[in-house]
Amino acid sequence: MLQIECPWCGACDQSEFSYGGEAHIARPKTPADLSDQEWGDYLFNRENPKGWHREQWCHTAGCRRWFNAVRDTVTSRIKAYYQMGAVPPEEDGR
Amino acid sequence: MSQRWRLATGGCINRSRPLRFVFNGRVLTGYEGDTLASALIANGIRTVARSFKYHRPRGIVGVGAEEPNAIFQVGEGRKTVPGLRATQVELYEGLTAYSVNGWPSVEFDIYAINDLIGGLLPAGFYYKTFMWPRSFWKRYEHRIRQMAGLGRAPDASDPDTYDKRNIHCDVLVVGAGPSGLMAALTAARSGARVIVADEQSEFGGGLLGTGIEIGGMEAGKWVQKMVEALEKWPEVMMLSRSTVTGYHDHNFLVINERRTDHLSNPVPLMSRERMWRVRAKQVVLATGAIERPLVFADNDRPGVMLASAVSVYMQRYAVLPGRSLVIFTNNDSAYRVVHDAINAGAVVKGVVDLREGAASEAADAARRVGVPVYRGHVVTAVKSGFGGVNRINIGRLSADGRSVVAHKGSIECDVLAMSGGWNPTVHLHAQSGGRPVFDEAKACFLPGFSVQAERSTGACAGEFDLSLCLVGAVEAASEALRQVGIDPVTVDTPGTAQHTEAPLRALWSIPGDRAMPRGKKFVDYQNDTTEADIRLAAREGYRSIEHVKRYTALGFGTDQGKLGNVNGMAILADALGQSPSAIGTTTYRPNYTPVTFGAIAGRAVGEVLFDPIRRTPMHEWHVENGAAFEDVGQWKRPWYYPLPGEDREKAVSRECLATRHSVGILDASTLGKIEITGRDAAELLDRIYTNAWKSLSVGRCRYGLMLGEDGMVMDDGVTSRLSEHRYLMTTTTGGAAHVLNWLERWLQTEWPELKVFLTSVTDRWAVTSIAGPKSRELLESLSEGIDCSPEAMPFMSFCEGRVAGIAARVFRISFSGEVAYEINVSADQGLLLWRAVMEAGKPFGITPYGTDAMHVLRAEKGYVIVGQDTDGSVTPIDLGMDWIVSKKKDFIGKRSLFRADTARDNRKQLVGLKTEDSTVVLPEGAQLVNGFSSSRPVPMVGHVTSSYFSATLEHSIALALIKGGRARLGGSVYAPLLDGRLIKATITEPVFYDSDNVRQRG
């Protein structure tokens, strides 16, 4: 069970949160202009990296706010949290 | 005299407290301080189980969590627990235990025939034989399970309670042997918050019952002193009978504490087990090591035991596993048995040491007490009779260790104490994400790189010298303390006697006696995996240990291969001509030892705490009036209200007809309700729903459909405009939470510029829905300040006023196709309103109806239920609801409706079905075909999603999703049923009743 630091509530058990998958998948402004390929990419294709991953979490059983985290998918270590719309911290590889 | 194998003196048992227990129906006696295993040994019981596959007789091998054979069903009735290791079951008065896999008994097991035909049961036998033909597997499986048998679950609910506790600490020390105690003391004295957890009933680990001197005193004394010192610190918690079963992410560990299982009369109300959920800043693993068996022919006979176990039984429990022993070893540690056995009054016939030549300190000490040492020899055969080992053969080992060059003769004995070295208990390190690394010199896997905040110390780190363990433990604890910002104090380590040990010789498989080539060499006792099985797997092309594990069942037992895995890995490495480090280990998974369901569930059992039950404000009335209930999400909803003598079908038909002809009343409180407030509320609705919302005027309601971004129908419901910037959205009963989260997510992550607030108000409102041609008259009779005329309150509008004197919002919306009103009142007034409406409805014969009638009424109208007529693969176009899909604006999921697959014309589409025989109701879920077909499988063209008998139409009706169904209206399909019937049905429009909507608009 991860321990996740909600930017508003502090460190809480993972069981209070829900996972939102990869962050920074912006919804296209004009979906109608996209090819099937491009729309499919937005809809289905995700990075699934081994290593640092910027992802969305929601403190569902707490303040109900969404935020971003940078987590290592191998060790589950989380090195940074930042708010929706904020610029992600620079990646430093592993 | 009972306990004939009990020593007169010594041990950590209390001879003044005899305890009676029952094993396989026999009444026996042991002492307080015994485990079930030591008590069985005291009574001379040697065959305690039959093996899994060959049904060979098996005896106790080990003394702790590693025990693979003595695994019993313990306790009776509702409290019984399967799969307990006798070595870890503390004896108590009245304990009952059974072997689980001998039939009719462990002494005489008819399936022992499997042993004689063992050549026919190689690795992968079950895969190769029973999986073909596939359809027969079900039959075989039953027989195999019966033959194998791993115990049975209690047949009634558990009477005990179980607790969970969350706790934080600076340092969690796992294991309270010498290393763990030393580490804990260092942390405690430095002022850290410390938890010490040990799986045994007493602290001390490997020191228990030994005569070792430590710090100038006998080991037991030293342990006692250490524990007393630790318990004085207020921030130190000492947990015995507490196994750290899991090491999870972010230093979250789970401790399973067994609180009452050792008591014959537990304190009432005391929880039986407690699950500690620990978030530790640092973890010090001091989990020790488990001795490794040697792999030689017939090494599974009762009486063949781990050398360390033999010592512990004699010293700690004062029982004699046998009176004449032979020791078979590849290292010095087993020589301890020589002295322990002699002290206990047993005869040691010899030490068979497979290492060559040069004298060692240990061997010299054995010779000095008159015990012959056979260097460079191995046990080539184990002869056994009823009751286990009675003689062994030994032979001279060739220089390369691959064959026996000369036979030395045989030795009579009743116990063969074996030692193949030690496996550090790296389980928790591996669970934490570490990868154990093979150490060639020590011939074992050691903890590798730490991924989490943990470190191993003592024997589990491969340090087998006691004095070095003590020093290492202080270092490990100090380093852990520094990591959490605590300055470690200096702690002196007590002195111990130093021994020089000669290195062990790893010989993973002992060559056998040429005269007895058929002797099986067991690697995994619990699963009957032999050396030959692993070599066969290698010959058949298996290379990965993970695959070999699954093919041979190595390590698949409830012991998870604590004894056998490393031997198995090394044998595979040998077969493949590689080193064990190249093979690596299988994955160590939680839990370290099995955990009961009770411990996992804790208090979250039964109706209240496992999953909340939600009841509407009118629930009490439904119960009083005999409603049958249905679970919808977490809600209890009235399903139907049977009158005396009515079955479900009759009740539902009556409820439907009453609603169509007069007035019915439905508790609709469970529908999800979300208030959407703010300047951009309409904009949000526009983006979420498929249709347009900005044109909806205050006081009016509109039906909406929402899709996932993949274009599939996700939820539906009516949304009303309460005021300029305030809307009330209703959702399906089961979808309410999901929809709220969905809206919230879009607002927070994608559209933060929208000024909108969402509030869940589902529980705030009680909703009484009345439907039918008399509903308006009924409402009029109850309301004040509400003009119920069709002109003032048309279909899809609402107004506010008082109903039965209660402030209410009345929505004129319909899910039945009749004139209908949903009267919303504050939840605390719900029951009052309901009763008032029932009273006022008497003249109309008002009839309460449940979800079943609601389903029939809406199906007659062709209204879909999301989640029943849709399944996450259905678009609004598939439902024939093109009319609600806006061409002008964008909305979530719109683009997906134009993807090649969603736009193709032979998708499954919603249609109605009318069976040829009006009385036959198709089963929901029935597959549909075009008729008889010789091709197999018969092409399936769709399936039934809803199906009922419509009393109104006096005809069976159904909704179905059929490939290209819209183009097939008027055609036929067939539903092949399980009973062999083939039901013919006509494809129709999905609206069966009042297709012009005259009634509900009236």
Ligand SMILES: [Zn+2]
């Ligand atoms: Zn929060």
